[in-house]
Amino acid sequence: MGSADHRSEPGAGASNPAFECRSVIVELLHKYNRKRIIENISLLVRSGEFLTIVGASGTGKTTLLRAMGGLTPTSGGSVLVHGKQLDGPPDDVVIVFQDYSNALLQWRTVASNVAFGIERRLDRKEVGQRVRDALALVGLEKNAEDYPWQLSGGMQQRVQIARALALRPAVMLMDEPFAALDAMTKASMQDELLRVRDRTGTSFVFITHDIEEAVYLGDRIVVLKGSPGRIEQVFDIGLPAPRDQLSTRQLPQFLEYRYAVHQAIGREHG
Numbered sequence: 001m002g003s004a005d006h007r008s009e010p011g012a013g014a015s016n017p018a019f020e021c022r023s024v025i026v027e028l029l030h031k032y033n034r035k036r037i038i039e040n041i042s043l044l045v046r047s048g049e050f051l052t053i054v055g056a057s058g059t060g061k062t063t064l065l066r067a068m069g070g071l072t073p074t075s076g077g078s079v080l081v082h083g084k085q086l087d088g089p090p091d092d093v094v095i096v097f098q099d100y101s102n103a104l105l106q107w108r109t110v111a112s113n114v115a116f117g118i119e120r121r122l123d124r125k126e127v128g129q130r131v132r133d134a135l136a137l138v139g140l141e142k143n144a145e146d147y148p149w150q151l152s153g154g155m156q157q158r159v160q161i162a163r164a165l166a167l168r169p170a171v172m173l174m175d176e177p178f179a180a181l182d183a184m185t186k187a188s189m190q191d192e193l194l195r196v197r198d199r200t201g202t203s204f205v206f207i208t209h210d211i212e213e214a215v216y217l218g219d220r221i222v223v224l225k226g227s228p229g230r231i232e233q234v235f236d237i238g239l240p241a242p243r244d245q246l247s248t249r250q251l252p253q254f255l256e257y258r259y260a261v262h263q264a265i266g267r268e269h270g
Protein backbone atom coordinates (compact mmCIF):
# COMPACT_ATOMS: atom_id res chain seq x y z
CA MET A 1 0.00 0.00 0.00
CA GLY A 2 2.79 2.45 0.76
CA SER A 3 5.55 3.47 -1.55
CA ALA A 4 9.05 4.23 -0.34
CA ASP A 5 9.82 5.88 -3.66
CA HIS A 6 8.04 9.20 -3.34
CA ARG A 7 9.79 10.57 -6.42
CA SER A 8 7.78 8.29 -8.69
CA GLU A 9 4.68 10.40 -8.67
CA PRO A 10 1.12 9.23 -9.28
CA GLY A 11 -0.22 9.38 -12.81
CA ALA A 12 -3.49 11.30 -12.61
CA GLY A 13 -2.93 15.04 -12.84
CA ALA A 14 0.80 14.69 -12.28
CA SER A 15 1.46 16.55 -15.51
CA ASN A 16 -0.39 19.52 -14.04
CA PRO A 17 0.57 19.72 -10.39
CA ALA A 18 -0.84 22.60 -8.38
CA PHE A 19 2.20 22.62 -6.24
CA GLU A 20 5.64 21.13 -6.23
CA CYS A 21 8.66 20.82 -3.94
CA ARG A 22 11.92 19.89 -5.65
CA SER A 23 14.69 18.68 -3.36
CA VAL A 24 13.83 21.32 -0.79
CA ILE A 25 16.37 22.01 1.95
CA VAL A 26 15.80 24.43 4.82
CA GLU A 27 18.59 25.49 7.16
CA LEU A 28 17.97 27.81 10.09
CA LEU A 29 20.23 29.55 12.55
CA HIS A 30 20.56 27.74 15.83
CA LYS A 31 22.93 29.12 18.48
CA TYR A 32 24.97 30.94 15.81
CA ASN A 33 25.24 27.78 13.69
CA ARG A 34 23.26 26.83 10.65
CA LYS A 35 21.17 23.81 11.42
CA ARG A 36 19.67 21.72 8.66
CA ILE A 37 16.00 21.24 9.53
CA ILE A 38 14.68 19.43 6.44
CA GLU A 39 16.38 18.02 3.37
CA ASN A 40 15.64 16.40 0.04
CA ILE A 41 11.90 17.01 0.18
CA SER A 42 10.39 16.30 -3.24
CA LEU A 43 6.62 16.27 -3.59
CA LEU A 44 3.91 16.92 -6.13
CA VAL A 45 0.51 18.07 -4.93
CA ARG A 46 -2.19 17.58 -7.53
CA SER A 47 -5.12 19.95 -8.07
CA GLY A 48 -7.87 19.05 -5.62
CA GLU A 49 -5.67 16.60 -3.75
CA PHE A 50 -5.81 16.26 0.02
CA LEU A 51 -2.29 15.55 1.21
CA THR A 52 -1.67 14.94 4.90
CA ILE A 53 1.72 15.14 6.61
CA VAL A 54 2.59 13.29 9.80
CA GLY A 55 5.79 12.80 11.75
CA ALA A 56 7.19 13.00 15.24
CA SER A 57 7.66 16.37 16.91
CA GLY A 58 10.72 18.20 15.56
CA THR A 59 10.87 16.45 12.20
CA GLY A 60 10.32 19.77 10.44
CA LYS A 61 6.64 19.66 9.47
CA THR A 62 5.96 23.30 10.32
CA THR A 63 9.24 24.33 8.73
CA LEU A 64 8.25 22.54 5.52
CA LEU A 65 4.82 24.18 5.52
CA ARG A 66 6.34 27.62 6.04
CA ALA A 67 8.74 26.99 3.16
CA MET A 68 5.81 25.88 0.99
CA GLY A 69 3.95 29.08 1.88
CA GLY A 70 6.95 31.26 1.03
CA LEU A 71 7.36 32.39 4.66
CA THR A 72 10.70 30.66 5.23
CA PRO A 73 13.30 30.80 2.46
CA THR A 74 14.68 27.51 1.17
CA SER A 75 18.42 26.89 1.41
CA GLY A 76 18.33 24.52 -1.53
CA GLY A 77 15.88 23.19 -4.07
CA SER A 78 12.73 25.03 -5.04
CA VAL A 79 9.00 25.34 -4.42
CA LEU A 80 6.80 25.85 -7.48
CA VAL A 81 3.15 26.90 -7.72
CA HIS A 82 1.61 26.16 -11.12
CA GLY A 83 5.13 25.68 -12.41
CA LYS A 84 6.35 29.08 -11.21
CA GLN A 85 9.08 29.30 -8.61
CA LEU A 86 8.17 30.96 -5.30
CA ASP A 87 10.05 34.00 -4.12
CA GLY A 88 7.72 35.03 -1.27
CA PRO A 89 4.18 34.26 -0.13
CA PRO A 90 2.15 33.70 -3.33
CA ASP A 91 -1.38 35.07 -3.79
CA ASP A 92 -3.12 31.76 -4.28
CA VAL A 93 -1.52 29.82 -1.42
CA VAL A 94 -2.69 30.45 2.14
CA ILE A 95 -1.60 29.08 5.50
CA VAL A 96 -3.96 28.31 8.37
CA PHE A 97 -2.29 27.88 11.73
CA GLN A 98 -3.45 26.10 14.84
CA ASP A 99 -3.86 29.18 16.97
CA TYR A 100 -7.19 30.60 15.81
CA SER A 101 -7.70 32.90 18.80
CA ASN A 102 -4.63 34.96 17.91
CA ALA A 103 -5.33 34.80 14.20
CA LEU A 104 -8.67 36.64 14.38
CA LEU A 105 -9.14 40.36 14.93
CA GLN A 106 -11.34 40.54 17.99
CA TRP A 107 -12.71 44.02 17.25
CA ARG A 108 -13.94 43.04 13.81
CA THR A 109 -17.10 41.08 13.09
CA VAL A 110 -16.93 37.61 11.60
CA ALA A 111 -17.77 38.98 8.14
CA SER A 112 -15.18 41.71 8.44
CA ASN A 113 -12.54 39.20 9.59
CA VAL A 114 -13.28 37.08 6.53
CA ALA A 115 -13.04 40.19 4.32
CA PHE A 116 -9.68 41.16 5.80
CA GLY A 117 -7.40 39.63 3.17
CA ILE A 118 -9.40 40.78 0.12
CA GLU A 119 -10.99 44.13 1.01
CA ARG A 120 -8.10 46.23 -0.29
CA ARG A 121 -7.79 44.57 -3.64
CA LEU A 122 -11.37 43.79 -4.70
CA ASP A 123 -14.46 45.96 -5.09
CA ARG A 124 -17.12 45.93 -2.38
CA LYS A 125 -19.58 43.83 -4.30
CA GLU A 126 -17.04 41.11 -4.99
CA VAL A 127 -15.84 41.18 -1.37
CA GLY A 128 -19.42 40.83 -0.11
CA GLN A 129 -20.06 37.89 -2.41
CA ARG A 130 -16.87 36.11 -1.46
CA VAL A 131 -17.50 36.62 2.25
CA ARG A 132 -21.01 35.16 1.92
CA ASP A 133 -19.74 32.21 -0.12
CA ALA A 134 -16.90 31.47 2.30
CA LEU A 135 -19.16 31.67 5.36
CA ALA A 136 -21.66 29.36 3.67
CA LEU A 137 -18.89 26.85 2.93
CA VAL A 138 -18.06 26.60 6.64
CA GLY A 139 -21.68 26.86 7.82
CA LEU A 140 -21.42 30.26 9.50
CA GLU A 141 -23.86 32.30 7.38
CA LYS A 142 -25.87 33.16 10.48
CA ASN A 143 -22.86 34.44 12.41
CA ALA A 144 -21.66 37.11 9.98
CA GLU A 145 -22.33 39.96 12.41
CA ASP A 146 -21.03 38.24 15.55
CA TYR A 147 -17.65 39.00 17.05
CA PRO A 148 -14.98 36.28 17.43
CA TRP A 149 -15.18 36.39 21.23
CA GLN A 150 -18.85 35.42 21.00
CA LEU A 151 -17.99 32.15 19.23
CA SER A 152 -16.81 28.72 20.37
CA GLY A 153 -13.29 27.52 19.54
CA GLY A 154 -14.53 25.41 16.66
CA MET A 155 -16.50 28.32 15.20
CA GLN A 156 -13.48 30.62 15.50
CA GLN A 157 -11.39 28.11 13.62
CA ARG A 158 -14.07 28.00 10.93
CA VAL A 159 -13.84 31.79 10.63
CA GLN A 160 -10.12 31.47 10.06
CA ILE A 161 -10.75 28.84 7.41
CA ALA A 162 -13.44 31.02 5.79
CA ARG A 163 -10.98 33.91 5.67
CA ALA A 164 -8.51 31.66 3.88
CA LEU A 165 -11.23 30.42 1.50
CA ALA A 166 -12.30 33.97 0.63
CA LEU A 167 -8.89 34.39 -1.00
CA ARG A 168 -9.94 31.54 -3.35
CA PRO A 169 -6.60 29.85 -2.95
CA ALA A 170 -5.35 27.11 -5.24
CA VAL A 171 -3.59 25.56 -2.27
CA MET A 172 -4.44 25.66 1.41
CA LEU A 173 -1.63 24.83 3.83
CA MET A 174 -2.83 23.86 7.31
CA ASP A 175 -0.66 23.30 10.39
CA GLU A 176 -2.52 21.14 12.92
CA PRO A 177 -5.64 23.26 12.55
CA PHE A 178 -7.87 21.02 14.65
CA ALA A 179 -5.43 20.06 17.40
CA ALA A 180 -7.19 22.13 20.04
CA LEU A 181 -10.74 21.06 19.21
CA ASP A 182 -12.88 18.48 20.98
CA ALA A 183 -13.49 15.18 19.18
CA MET A 184 -16.97 15.97 17.89
CA THR A 185 -16.11 19.43 16.59
CA LYS A 186 -13.00 17.99 15.03
CA ALA A 187 -15.00 15.31 13.19
CA SER A 188 -17.46 17.82 11.76
CA MET A 189 -14.62 20.15 10.73
CA GLN A 190 -12.91 17.27 8.93
CA ASP A 191 -16.06 16.62 6.94
CA GLU A 192 -16.44 20.31 6.21
CA LEU A 193 -12.94 20.47 4.77
CA LEU A 194 -13.58 17.47 2.55
CA ARG A 195 -16.78 19.14 1.29
CA VAL A 196 -14.89 22.37 0.60
CA ARG A 197 -12.32 20.41 -1.36
CA ASP A 198 -15.05 18.68 -3.37
CA ARG A 199 -16.84 21.95 -4.14
CA THR A 200 -13.85 24.18 -4.84
CA GLY A 201 -11.11 21.88 -6.12
CA THR A 202 -8.66 23.50 -3.70
CA SER A 203 -5.58 21.40 -2.90
CA PHE A 204 -4.88 20.82 0.78
CA VAL A 205 -1.62 20.16 2.57
CA PHE A 206 -2.60 19.31 6.11
CA ILE A 207 -0.25 18.60 9.03
CA THR A 208 -1.52 16.57 11.94
CA HIS A 209 -0.29 14.55 14.89
CA ASP A 210 -3.42 12.46 14.74
CA ILE A 211 -2.79 9.40 12.55
CA GLU A 212 -6.49 8.57 12.24
CA GLU A 213 -7.16 12.11 11.07
CA ALA A 214 -4.37 11.79 8.50
CA VAL A 215 -5.89 8.56 7.15
CA TYR A 216 -9.47 9.81 7.21
CA LEU A 217 -8.69 13.02 5.30
CA GLY A 218 -5.80 11.98 3.11
CA ASP A 219 -5.64 10.98 -0.51
CA ARG A 220 -1.99 10.50 0.33
CA ILE A 221 -0.03 10.63 3.57
CA VAL A 222 3.56 11.83 3.72
CA VAL A 223 5.55 10.58 6.71
CA LEU A 224 8.44 12.82 7.77
CA LYS A 225 11.19 11.38 9.85
CA GLY A 226 14.60 12.12 11.32
CA SER A 227 16.71 15.17 11.93
CA PRO A 228 17.06 16.74 9.46
CA GLY A 229 13.56 15.67 8.50
CA ARG A 230 13.15 13.68 5.29
CA ILE A 231 10.31 11.88 3.60
CA GLU A 232 10.29 8.42 5.08
CA GLN A 233 7.34 7.07 3.13
CA VAL A 234 4.31 8.13 1.10
CA PHE A 235 1.05 6.21 1.39
CA ASP A 236 -1.67 6.25 -1.25
CA ILE A 237 -4.90 6.01 0.68
CA GLY A 238 -7.38 4.04 -1.37
CA LEU A 239 -10.39 4.45 0.86
CA PRO A 240 -13.76 4.87 -0.88
CA ALA A 241 -15.33 8.32 -1.31
CA PRO A 242 -17.23 9.97 0.16
CA ARG A 243 -15.63 9.29 3.49
CA ASP A 244 -17.90 8.82 6.44
CA GLN A 245 -16.99 9.24 10.10
CA LEU A 246 -18.62 5.98 11.15
CA SER A 247 -18.36 3.56 8.26
CA THR A 248 -14.96 4.67 6.86
CA ARG A 249 -13.30 4.39 10.25
CA GLN A 250 -14.61 0.87 10.65
CA LEU A 251 -13.22 -0.45 7.38
CA PRO A 252 -10.47 -3.07 7.73
CA GLN A 253 -8.40 -1.01 5.26
CA PHE A 254 -8.69 2.03 7.51
CA LEU A 255 -7.19 0.07 10.39
CA GLU A 256 -4.46 -1.31 8.14
CA TYR A 257 -3.45 2.17 7.00
CA ARG A 258 -3.51 3.41 10.55
CA TYR A 259 -1.21 0.60 11.61
CA ALA A 260 1.17 1.03 8.65
CA VAL A 261 1.48 4.81 9.15
CA HIS A 262 2.07 4.28 12.84
CA GLN A 263 4.86 1.85 12.02
CA ALA A 264 6.40 4.23 9.49
CA ILE A 265 6.50 7.10 11.99
CA GLY A 266 8.18 4.94 14.60
CA ARG A 267 10.47 2.88 12.41
CA GLU A 268 14.24 3.47 12.64
CA HIS A 269 16.23 4.15 9.50
CA GLY A 270 18.54 1.50 8.08
Ligand SMILES: Nc1ncnc2c1ncn2[C@@H]1O[C@H](COP(=O)(O)OP(=O)(O)OP(=O)(O)O)[C@@H](O)[C@H]1O
Pocket residue numbers: 028029030035037055056057058059060061062063064
Ligand atom coordinates in the same frame (compact mmCIF):
# COMPACT_ATOMS: atom_id res chain seq x y z
N1 LIG B 1 13.03 29.72 13.57
C1 LIG B 1 13.79 28.67 13.90
N2 LIG B 1 15.12 28.82 14.13
C2 LIG B 1 15.90 27.77 14.44
N3 LIG B 1 15.46 26.51 14.55
C3 LIG B 1 14.16 26.29 14.35
C4 LIG B 1 13.25 27.35 14.02
N4 LIG B 1 12.01 26.82 13.88
C5 LIG B 1 12.15 25.51 14.12
N5 LIG B 1 13.42 25.18 14.41
C6 LIG B 1 13.94 23.84 14.70
O1 LIG B 1 13.59 23.01 13.59
C7 LIG B 1 13.25 21.71 14.03
C8 LIG B 1 11.89 21.35 13.43
O2 LIG B 1 10.91 22.25 13.93
P1 LIG B 1 9.42 22.24 13.39
O3 LIG B 1 8.67 23.22 14.20
O4 LIG B 1 9.44 22.43 11.92
O5 LIG B 1 8.99 20.74 13.73
P2 LIG B 1 7.55 20.09 13.73
O6 LIG B 1 7.69 18.79 13.01
O7 LIG B 1 6.55 21.05 13.22
O8 LIG B 1 7.31 19.79 15.27
P3 LIG B 1 5.93 19.75 16.10
O9 LIG B 1 5.29 18.44 15.73
O10 LIG B 1 6.38 19.77 17.52
O11 LIG B 1 5.10 20.93 15.71
C9 LIG B 1 13.28 21.76 15.54
O12 LIG B 1 14.49 21.17 15.96
C10 LIG B 1 13.24 23.22 15.87
O13 LIG B 1 13.97 23.48 17.05
Ligand SMILES: [Mg+2]
Pocket residue numbers: 061062063175
Ligand atom coordinates in the same frame (compact mmCIF):
# COMPACT_ATOMS: atom_id res chain seq x y z
MG1 LIG C 1 4.86 21.96 14.04
